[in-house]
Amino acid sequence: MADRPKPFSSEWITAPPPEPTAPHLFSDRIRAIITRVARPLPGDRTLSVWMLLILVVGSLLLAGPPGQAHLNELAALESGATPAPVIDWDEQEPASSSASISTDSLAVTDDEASVAPITSTPPDLQLDLGQAPEQPALTPDGLMPEYRILTYYGFPGNEQMGILGEHEMHRVLELLRQQAAEYEAADPSRPVMIAFEVIASVAQPEPQADGSFLLDIPSELLDQYAAFTAANDILLFLDVQVGRRTVEAEIEGIRPWLELPHVHLAIDPEFAMEEGQIPGDHIGQVDATDIAFAQQWLVDLTTGLGIPPKVLIVHQFHYTMIENKDQVEPMAGVQLVIDADGFGPPATKRDAYAVMIGQIPIEYHGVKLFYKQDVPLMTAEEILDLDPVPDLVIYQ
Structure with a gap:
């Protein structure tokens, strides 16, 4: 070894390799x-x-029987043994409100959820969670991506259905601005546009007079919230729960408020029931065609009135809630947000977000948090660390 050149010296680099030995x-x-x-x-x-x-x-x-491990793996895949992550999403029973709208508990247990009618194909969980490349906005004069939208959700005067109902309007606005400041501090590059999200039609366990299984918020109350949000230069989202109505009927019912420039639409498929189904006994669903109808309806509305484009939110916590989701597409003139709904610990919420949003990123992305049920509550920094980064954040 003594007569061999020092490793990495010029002699070592240029020297021929030594004769190989067995x-x-x-x-x-x-x-x-x-x-x-x-x-x-x-x-x-x-x-x-x-x-x-x-x-x-x-x-x-x-060794065991030949090929047994692979046979077991194949059987597990074919039987759907790796389900989409599901968050505990029980709807809370509303207390009596100033609008006299109440409902019994619409909770669906985990067992009921596991056997809910499956009417769409389960998602392929081979997730590609990389950030999708940015595409030019189809609606360049829309609110996103320039702004991130932050909403407070609930029913006026009802403490059980979200923070919006826990306080009077001025206090809700004060708290909302404080929450928005956390997001602007976490991401100074993107200003936050704040909004109230009011449930306009509330699912009920009984048919009601029109057989819709819905109670509508009084129009006088909607007028108050529309006036307050306009006066304070914030947005207003009206959330419809569909029931036994059609998406078209729900939208037409709130047309007078959607004609206002600052009012936008949210659809909650959870309580969109088919004939024979009752809210709370089944997980509801809307079809891609329903979403396309709502998109086109909003485009026609804003074009006809010459007002800014609308934002359409569609809530989802289970893959069956949007049938034919692979056919949902962005549409010029309206901005679509799929919101990963449901409460649970951070790890579960991340998993749900990955399936609801990361698997089929459509246009803009949302996530809902629950002040009382999310333990621990994810911070603004943790929310902005999700991939893809949320454009909309809802607090209930």
Whole structure:
């Protein structure tokens, strides 16, 4: 070794490689022991063959039935043993409100959720969670992506249905601005546009007079919230729960307020029921065609009135809630947000967001947080660390 050049010296780099020598599998000492113990073995090569044979035979004797592990894996995949993550999303029972709108508990238990009618194809969980490349906005005069939207959700005067109902309007606005400041501090590059999100039609366990399983918020109350939000230069989202009505009927019912420039639309498929279904007993759903109808309706409205484009929110916490989701597409003249709904610990919310948003990113992305049920509540920094980054954040 002394006459060999020093490694990485110029001589070492330019020197020809040394003549290869036959490798030994064992040290001289080990070979001497093996030779004494097993003199019939002529050398390393024959010894290696015998050892290989021993290993092969031993593996065959110890192994289970051939191919069993792969058969089990295949059976698990075919039976859907890896379901989409589902968050505990029980709807809270509203208390009596100033609008005299109340409902019994519409909670669906985990067992009921697991056997809810499945009417769409489960998602392929081979997730590509990388940030999708930014595309030019189809609606360049829309609110996003220049602004991030932050809403407070609920029913006026009802403490059980969200923070919006826990306080009077001025206090809600004060708290909302404080929450928005956390997001602007976490991401100074993107200003926050704040909004109230008011439930305009509340799902009920009984049919009601029109058979819709819905109670509508009084128009006088909607007028108050529309006037207050306009006076304070913030947005207003009207949330419809559909029931046994159609999406078209729900939208037409709130047309007078949607004609206002600052009022936008949210659809909650959870309570969109088919014939024979009752809110709370089933997980509802809307179809891609329903979403396309709402998009086109809003485009026609804003074009006809010459007002700014609308934002359309569609809530989702289970993959069955949007049938044919792969057919949902952005539409010029309206901005679509799919909101990952449902409460739970941060790890579960991240998983749900990955499935609801990351798997089929459509246009803009939203997430809902629950002040009382999310334990611990994710911080603004944690929310902005989601991929793709949310454009809309809702607090209930």
